[in-house]
Amino acid sequence: MKTQAGILSGRLQKAPENFLDREGIRKVIAESQTGRRTFMRHAFAAAAAGAAAPLALSQGNPVPVEGGDPYILNLPEHATALGQGVATDGYGKPSKFEANVQRRQSPGLTQTTQASVSFAPLQSLFGIVTPSGLHFERHHQGWWDIDPSKHRFMVNGMVKEPKVFTMDEIMRLPSVSRFHFIECGANTAVEWGNVAVPTVQYTHGMISCSEFTGVPLITLLEIAGADLKNAKFILAEGGDGSSMTRTIPMSLITSGEVLVAYGQNGEMLRPENGYPLRLVVPGVQGVSWVKYLRRIEVGDKPYAAKDEAVHYMDLMPDGTHRQYTNIQECKSVVTTPSGGQVLLDQGFYNITGLAWSGRGKVKKVDVSVDGGRNWRQARLETPVLSKALTRFNIDWVWDGQPAIIQSRATDDTGFVQPTYQQLRAARGTRSIYHNNAIQSWLVQQNGEVKNVQVS
Amino acid sequence: MSKCRNGWLAIVLMATATAALAQSTVYQGVGRLATAKEVAAWDIDVRPDFKGLPVGSGSVEKGQEVWEVKCASCHGVFGESNEVFSPLVGGTTADDVKTGRVAALLRPDYPGRTTMMKVATVSTLWDYINRAMPWTAPKSLKPDEVYAVTAYLLNLAYVVPDDFTLSDKNIAEVQQRMPNRNGMQTRHALWPDKAFNGTIKPDTANVACMKDCVPEANVASMLPDYARNAHGNLADQNRLIGQQKGADTARPERKGLAGALGVVTTNAAAKPTAKPADPALALLNKHNCTACHAQDRKVVGPSFNDIAKKYPSKTDYLMGKIKAGGTGLWGTVVMPAQSAPDTDIKTMANWLAMGAAK
Numbered sequence: 001m002k003t004q005a006g007i008l009s010g011r012l013q014k015a016p017e018n019f020l021d022r023e024g025i026r027k028v029i030a031e032s033q034t035g036r037r038t039f040m041r042h043a044f045a046a047a048a049a050g051a052a053a054p055l056a057l058s059q060g061n062p063v064p065v066e067g068g069d070p071y072i073l074n075l076p077e078h079a080t081a082l083g084q085g086v087a088t089d090g091y092g093k094p095s096k097f098e099a100n101v102q103r104r105q106s107p108g109l110t111q112t113t114q115a116s117v118s119f120a121p122l123q124s125l126f127g128i129v130t131p132s133g134l135h136f137e138r139h140h141q142g143w144w145d146i147d148p149s150k151h152r153f154m155v156n157g158m159v160k161e162p163k164v165f166t167m168d169e170i171m172r173l174p175s176v177s178r179f180h181f182i183e184c185g186a187n188t189a190v191e192w193g194n195v196a197v198p199t200v201q202y203t204h205g206m207i208s209c210s211e212f213t214g215v216p217l218i219t220l221l222e223i224a225g226a227d228l229k230n231a232k233f234i235l236a237e238g239g240d241g242s243s244m245t246r247t248i249p250m251s252l253i254t255s256g257e258v259l260v261a262y263g264q265n266g267e268m269l270r271p272e273n274g275y276p277l278r279l280v281v282p283g284v285q286g287v288s289w290v291k292y293l294r295r296i297e298v299g300d301k302p303y304a305a306k307d308e309a310v311h312y313m314d315l316m317p318d319g320t321h322r323q324y325t326n327i328q329e330c331k332s333v334v335t336t337p338s339g340g341q342v343l344l345d346q347g348f349y350n351i352t353g354l355a356w357s358g359r360g361k362v363k364k365v366d367v368s369v370d371g372g373r374n375w376r377q378a379r380l381e382t383p384v385l386s387k388a389l390t391r392f393n394i395d396w397v398w399d400g401q402p403a404i405i406q407s408r409a410t411d412d413t414g415f416v417q418p419t420y421q422q423l424r425a426a427r428g429t430r431s432i433y434h435n436n437a438i439q440s441w442l443v444q445q446n447g448e449v450k451n452v453q454v455s
Numbered sequence: 456m457s458k459c460r461n462g463w464l465a466i467v468l469m470a471t472a473t474a475a476l477a478q479s480t481v482y483q484g485v486g487r488l489a490t491a492k493e494v495a496a497w498d499i500d501v502r503p504d505f506k507g508l509p510v511g512s513g514s515v516e517k518g519q520e521v522w523e524v525k526c527a528s529c530h531g532v533f534g535e536s537n538e539v540f541s542p543l544v545g546g547t548t549a550d551d552v553k554t555g556r557v558a559a560l561l562r563p564d565y566p567g568r569t570t571m572m573k574v575a576t577v578s579t580l581w582d583y584i585n586r587a588m589p590w591t592a593p594k595s596l597k598p599d600e601v602y603a604v605t606a607y608l609l610n611l612a613y614v615v616p617d618d619f620t621l622s623d624k625n626i627a628e629v630q631q632r633m634p635n636r637n638g639m640q641t642r643h644a645l646w647p648d649k650a651f652n653g654t655i656k657p658d659t660a661n662v663a664c665m666k667d668c669v670p671e672a673n674v675a676s677m678l679p680d681y682a683r684n685a686h687g688n689l690a691d692q693n694r695l696i697g698q699q700k701g702a703d704t705a706r707p708e709r710k711g712l713a714g715a716l717g718v719v720t721t722n723a724a725a726k727p728t729a730k731p732a733d734p735a736l737a738l739l740n741k742h743n744c745t746a747c748h749a750q751d752r753k754v755v756g757p758s759f760n761d762i763a764k765k766y767p768s769k770t771d772y773l774m775g776k777i778k779a780g781g782t783g784l785w786g787t788v789v790m791p792a793q794s795a796p797d798t799d800i801k802t803m804a805n806w807l808a809m810g811a812a813k
Binding site: 102107121284309321326341416419 | 484493494500502504539540558563573578579582586640641644645646647650651660661664665666674675678689691692694695700701709710740746749
């Protein structure tokens with residue numbers, strides 16, 4: 001056992017602090033732009049040359065020479081002694097063996113932690129719900145843990161009577177609980193022009209899905225007597241330092257979809273996610289889900305707030321910017337196997353991933369293992385909910401040859417997730433936001449999976 | 456007897472009807488009228504038509520004074536710095552002021568996009584500076600200071616002359632000089648209703664082809680080998696068990712085929728539990744030191760490691776420097792005097808003096 005532990009501690013040694021500096025980033029971009037179109041062919045040749053010995057399909061779980069697995073033959077302490085008592089930890093935590101599953105910053109992406117983002121570890125999550133402690137974060141001016149007894153919510157503007165509510169009052173109103181995804185408009189942004197990051201955590205980790213509990217905003221607007229005939233927009237405003245504001249489409253409010261939420265996955269919102277109150281705007285990019293929500297203003301004109309008039313705008317090839325972007329279009333990604341992972345051997349694998357659409361339900365997901373030439377329809381797991389993450393799975397037997405794995409989602413409007421070529425033909429390569437292109441993962445013959453883009 | 460029963464029924468029915476009525480009309484006891492004072496305290500937004508803009512004015516010259524004290528440490532003296540945030544100024548020309556379209560946005564080779572290249576509405580600048588700046592003390596500027604800082608920013612981008620005073624009276628005229636005022640469009644499918652010019656079809660119309668859809672796929676882009684470990688060791692970023700493991704990117708990539716790699720095991724060892732973080736680290740965050748300083752690289756100010764190296768064991772000296780602020784030792788950018796409690800400053804200074812171990 002000692003030898004094995006020694007080998008393992010070697011494999012799992014702590015990563016050094018190793019940031020890609022500016023020069024490094026330039027090199028990455030330059031190299032990728034000089035084109036690696038022939039890479040696949042070269043990779044095939046190199047790998048084939050290196051593989052002189054014929055491959056015997058090895059057994060990942062072989063019978064040890066002693067005639068049995070010591071973990072079976074020698075009863076462990078947990079089977080032969082007394083375990084711990086109830087309420088040892090008043091708020092239970094994940095197993096210590098799950099310490100690798102963390103939300104993480106992308107090195108070099110931002111200069112501060114207060115105006116920054118952390119990415120959810122999609123490669124390690126199951127089903128559709130993101131554990132609240134792993135929910136991605138995006139803060140514009142740092143996060144706070146606000147005393148809920150002092151938090152107030154105001155409705156003003158085109159209303160009969162401007163109103164203020166305490167948390168007690170909001171929580172007295174009829175509540176609803178709904179599963180929805182929240183995706184940052186800049187999710188996958190760094191990949192617009194070329195591959196820039198190694199894993200699905202960094203390519204797609206600015207998405208999470210929770211069960212949110214709260215009050216439909218329309219209820220609160222009706223209490224204030226909002227002029228719903230003449231009002232066309234609302235402004236949502238946060239109570240933190242940035243007091244972030246966004247213009248929200250009225251149709252999503254009158255439909256009852258937009259919630260003033262306090263609950264997340266059965267408990268209160270986490271401070272990093274807006275405790276005690278945030279807006280939930282299903283299908284719309286995360287920047288509109290204003291955290292620490294303090295005010296809604298009802299109005300007849302849009303507001304051109306900083307995060308819709310300077311940021312979260314798509315630069316188009318004609319030099320104009322698209323303002324007031326909202327909907328996150330249909331998108332999917334395979335989370336396993338995905339970039340930075342290693343398949344230890346050939347044989348059976350369960351390809352699994354996530355699909356979603358800001359316009360409704362996911363209708364189907366197709367998966368290719370040959371870079372988009374042929375596709376098979378994946379199994380959608382229940383529940384399949386509107387504007388929520390949907391989990392898909394499909395069987396795959398890896399023959400040890402290079403494979404390029406992709407997924408392609410179709411939503412119930414009939415919209416099919418685009419390729420990079422289609423997206424770039426419409427929006428160019430400088431648009432930063434709203435990248436919903438089909439993702440490709442190259443499974444190499446050595447089992448290592450790489451983030452790639454295909455032509 | 457039967458009469459009595461009917462009487463009960465009537466009462467029950469009446470009660471039900473009242474409850475239904477109450478629910479459909481008011482949520483009694485929930486919410487109260489906001490006072491004018493309360494609305495004024497919070498309703499600070501300024502729209503593009505300048506609804507919400509307070510009366511006031513500020514000159515370019517006054518703006519420069521405020522800027523150098525409160526803005527330059529992050530944004531640079533001329534709004535050009537990209538050390539903390541994207542640059543605010545640059546990329547606009549006198550011609551853009553005439554046309555209302557920033558020509559550099561058409562150049563794919565142009566290295567970046569500054570705020571002044573993008574923003575179409577002067578109200579957006581005023582509103583955001585007023586609500587969120589300075590970064591570590593948002594909402595501390597008086598309206599006249601917001602006018603002044605906005606004027607200075609516009610002056611740096613050649614939108615207004617050096618002797619200009621921006622006010623609620625002339626801001627609409629300044630709007631007509633914004634370099635990218637004609638650079639916005641709202642006709643797109645990412646807005647869900649008809650508030651802007653109706654609903655448009657999505658940009659792309661992919662088809663869910665299933666067989667022989669494309670010729671052979673070629674890899675057009677992937678990370679170069681030297682970036683292998685740029686995001687830290689990916690082995691530490693994957694669960695220890697499962698159908699896959701994380702690639703050990705601290706080492707060069709393995710040659711050969713999967714399954715023939717040796718060291719294949721399904722028995723995972725736990726990562727040693729990390730030791731608890733030094734309380735000084737939380738304080739450095741709490742007091743926003745990390746806005747300008749990082750552990751191991753220069754941001755606006757020197758790295759904690761460099762400070763620790765220069766002042767070993769000098770807790771008292773470092774306490775004094777944190778409290779008083781200063782300039783000249785590490786560069787020209789001013790470090791403002793810090794008003795954190797003495798006990799906090801001592802913890803942080805001591806941590807630095809003891810080597811700034813993370």
